[in-house]
Amino acid sequence: MMTDLVAFDLDGTILDAEGRLAASAAETLEELIVRGIPIASVTGRSILRIQHPFESHPTLARALYLAGYNGSVILGPGEGAEREVLHEERLDxxxxxxxxxxxxxxxxxxxxxxxxxxxxxxxxxxxxxxxxxxxxxxxxxxxxxxxxxxxxxxxxxxxxxxxxxxxxxxxxxxxxVRRSGLYSVGDSRSGGIYASGRE
Structure with a gap:
């Protein structure tokens, strides 16, 4: 099976009780980057708050796709102004x-x-x-x-x-969320980490 993307929540998933990136999570994410598998943080946090736990891991921070505000804004990898806005949904x-x-x-x-x-x-x-x-x-x-x-x-x-x-x-x-094939936040089937793949 080829993995297209690994997506994960932050709080209660890859962050410890103090809100810091768990060492095991950092190692796993770095391995995914080495293997060429895109990684995405999908959370209810704001875009800027998504990046805080990765400040001491600049390689991870640059590689991340950022999905904030429960998916209302999605940015591509990079840093600062070089991140492309891939999706945004605003209120009319x-x-x-x-x-x-x-x-x-x-x-x-x-x-x-x-x-x-x-x-x-x-x-x-x-x-x-x-x-x-x-x-x-x-x-x-x-x-x-x-x-x-x-x-x-x-x-x-x-x-x-x-x-x-x-x-x-x-x-x-x-x-x-249902159309994407991913499980929504809090769904017991998600295990806290979302992965989309194909054979």
Whole structure:
């Protein structure tokens, strides 16, 4: 069997209890690089936070494909501005307005992230807004679609009865995961590491 890609989560998978890259994981990932097998970190973390555990392993850091915000942004290998944006899914104005209204109606906090690729690299900023009056004035440009951060609740735990944009986004995410042949986060079949291969 030829392996096309090895993808893994960070927290509770290749990081130890203190959030450091486990030595055994670093050795395994380095071996995969030597064998020419692409590696990808797939997580709910932001793109910049994905890279922190690899700061003391620059070869690994440069080789990684980065899938952040639960897959809403995917970057190719490299460093800084040389990383190519392979995929990004942003909120449209209507969805953003629906999420703001849902949060307001439910009395929930809203957390969102601004993500931009600049000539210098990646610029990210998380914002947490307690009173969300007038947030719709932002109209959503630059907002990254992170289904777990819509309204301060875990979308995967609450999407069953969720309607509107948040539920639709979660269903699109789950459908894409199923089509990919990979298992979603928390699925007992995944073992924490995702691998896609062919005979």
């Amino acid at each position: 104005e209507e969805s953003f307005a629906q999420i703001v209204e849902y949060g307001r109606a439910e009395g929930l906090n809203l957390m969102y992230c601004l993500f931009e690729r600049t000539d210098a690299g990646i610029a990210e900023e998380y914002r947490h807004v307690r009173p969300i009056d007038h947030l719709e004035a932002l109209k959503g440009p630059g907002m990254v679609l992170d289904v777990d951060l819509y309204v301060g609740r875990t979308a995967q735990a609450h999407a069953g009865g969720r309607s509107g944009a948040a539920g639709a986004a979660h269903r699109r995410y789950q459908s894409a």
